[in-house]
Amino acid sequence: MARISFSPGNLSDHLHEIIGYKAGLATSIEQMCDLLSGTSYADSILKSEIDGIAIRSEDYEDLYYQLLYKIGVTNTPRPPLFTQSLFFTNRLKEKGFDYIADIQSIYGKHYELGVEIAIKNGQSSIDPRPMITEVMDKYGKSGAKDLLELIQMYDTHFQNSPHTSGRWEEWKDIIDLNDLFDKYHPVVSHGSFLDQRFLNFLSNNHAKLGDIHWRKFEELISECFSKSGYKVELGPGTNDDGVDIRVWKDTVQTHPEFIIQCKRYKTKIDKVTIKGLYADVLDAQAQTGLLVTTSEFSPGARTTISARKYPIKEVNGDKVSEWLKALRTPGTGIVRV
Known part of the structure; x- marks a missing residue:
């Protein structure tokens, strides 16, 4: 069987370059290994940094397509x-x-x-x-x-294919995957609020929603509504009186269709938070309040909404994952709440 030989450090450099070209994303060795966890390739990449590697051509293809999927370019790891x-x-x-x-x-x-x-x-x-x-x-x-x-x-x-010059998008630049997680750095070369490449990545990595920067989570929800044709106003992020996003169906509408709070929580949303959002709905004269969370509502929160007939809807992590799947390709999908 044919093998492809890489000198020490060359395999990771090669993967950086080809993923940057195909996906428009820059990833560290640690990130690539994390994305490939559960396969033998994570260890192979680390070992190749010191010893180099001679990898079978079919294993190289499998590694490449696994990584291409995890980075968000494809919807399947199969070649x-x-x-x-x-x-x-x-x-x-x-x-x-x-x-x-x-x-x-x-x-x-x-x-x-x-x-x-x-x-x-x-x-x-x-x-x-x-x-x-x-x-x-x-x-x-x-x-x-x-x-x-x-x-x-x-x-x-x-x-x-790793052997062709083709790619789905002519990226204007290459963005750092770290900008989604570690620090707040506005990146919108391909989008209005959050870059399409981050949407693609998260569509195949739902479990990482709770790990992204809190401001990126607000931008993500804003982008979802913007791509579905709504007029969107993203708040400043601080001193926003509890309202992160305001959404209108069209430019003629005076009061918001939705006001949105984004909670990147691992714990369940309690009824105190619900009551606070209801007060914001009344103040903004909005049709509906949405609380978008990476977790879910507590039973008490759901009971409060039902018993008091609050115009509030839950958008949990599963629903956000649905939105991401629908919007992984530019111009597709409709946000349904």
Whole structure:
């Protein structure tokens, strides 16, 4: 089996560089090892700092895709070739070898022609319509659906592979993952309140929500509402009278649709906090008060809301995780409370 050799320190340097390019994030050795905890790769990276390493090519691929997933670029740690293998196996059983071979032949023919046309016209992408039309004429909607799935798989492989220049986004800069946790440093090159790269990271690392900087948690919730089309006002972070975020459905609305308190707690929210939020709702003449927490409400807090009919809703860690999954790709998902 082929092996890839790295001199002492070179494996971590290589991973820093390629993750920075693909994900737009800078990570330390400690962070990479933490993200890979539960695998043998964390120890391999640490040992390679002193001794170097000769790693089997398939293990390198597995390490890379595990890290790409944990950093938030993909929604699965499995390499794209695994998905392609399943696709071809299933279609082979359903429609036979000749069908698969013909679909690939049509794709290859039009891809080469498309590249020539794109280069001639100074374009950065090819037009897939000619290949879709030919497959549609021969195999109908079912064939066109298979071709589109094949195109998507090939594109995913190109964007994610460690051996290609592809990536999903042309990042304006590389941001430090430490800025999400250790200190408050505004980073919004790709977003309004919180950078999209941090959203992607947290979507695959829900357990770390309680560890991020408290101000980043407020920015995260603001970004979720902003991406869902709301007008959002993020408070100063201190001396905000207990209201972290104000949200309006549109610019015409006078009073807020929601006022939001963000509690990055590990303990449950008590009824005293609920009563305080209710007073803020009345003062702001808001429709609803939201208390967004990384934990959950205590039974007493829920009873208080129910018994007194407070216009207050709980947004717990599970709901925030749902929002993150919906918003991991720019322009997708709707915040539902």
